[in-house]
Amino acid sequence: MAISWISALKVIPWGDVIEAAPGLVKGARKVFTRTQPEPVVVQDPAAPPQQRIEQLEAAVARLGEQQQAAAALIESLAEHNAKVVEAIERLRLRSRLLMGTCAVLLAAVGTLAWLVLR
Template sequence: MAISWISALKVIPWGDVIEAAPGLVKGARKVFSRTQAEPAVSQPSAGELAESPAQRIERLEVAVARLGEQQQAAAALLESLAEHNAKVVDAIEVLRLRSKLLTGACAVLLLAVAALATTQLLR
């Protein structure tokens, strides 16, 4: 079991992961801080109700634009995470194939050892 973990750690492109980690953390913090800084939707105050329709539309357009920016930032972060996830999946696939090959090699060696032991016992 320890050998598979060591192999997994060797196959993963750690240089790319370490290089991209600060950007991912920064993007995640930015998205998180934006979502936490946004006030919750509440009932409009008396002052907001007294606004003209044009003022209300302008305020709503600003809010929609801000939400669009947050959505784009979240999408970029998710895309970056998906790329890293794909790299990890590729590395796991390589490990899976190598473990199959190693299992086959072990089976062949086991048969060879059994054949040698049998020939030695029959002599």
């Protein structure tokens, strides 16, 4: 079982993972801090409509920025997830090849032992 874990660790592009980790953490923190509820600004009902519209437009702009940051982070995480899935698929194929090779070697050793002991 240890050999499969060692193979798994060798196949994963750790350089890429380590290189991208600080950016992912920074992006996640940025999204987290931006999505924290801001204190609600009580709008003065007596304020002119233009001022209230400007406040609402600013709030919508902030929400748009938060959405774009979250989308970029999700895209980055999806790319890394795809790399991990590719690495797992390569490991699966290698393990099948290894199992087939072991079966052939076991048959060869069994045949050789049978010939020697006969």
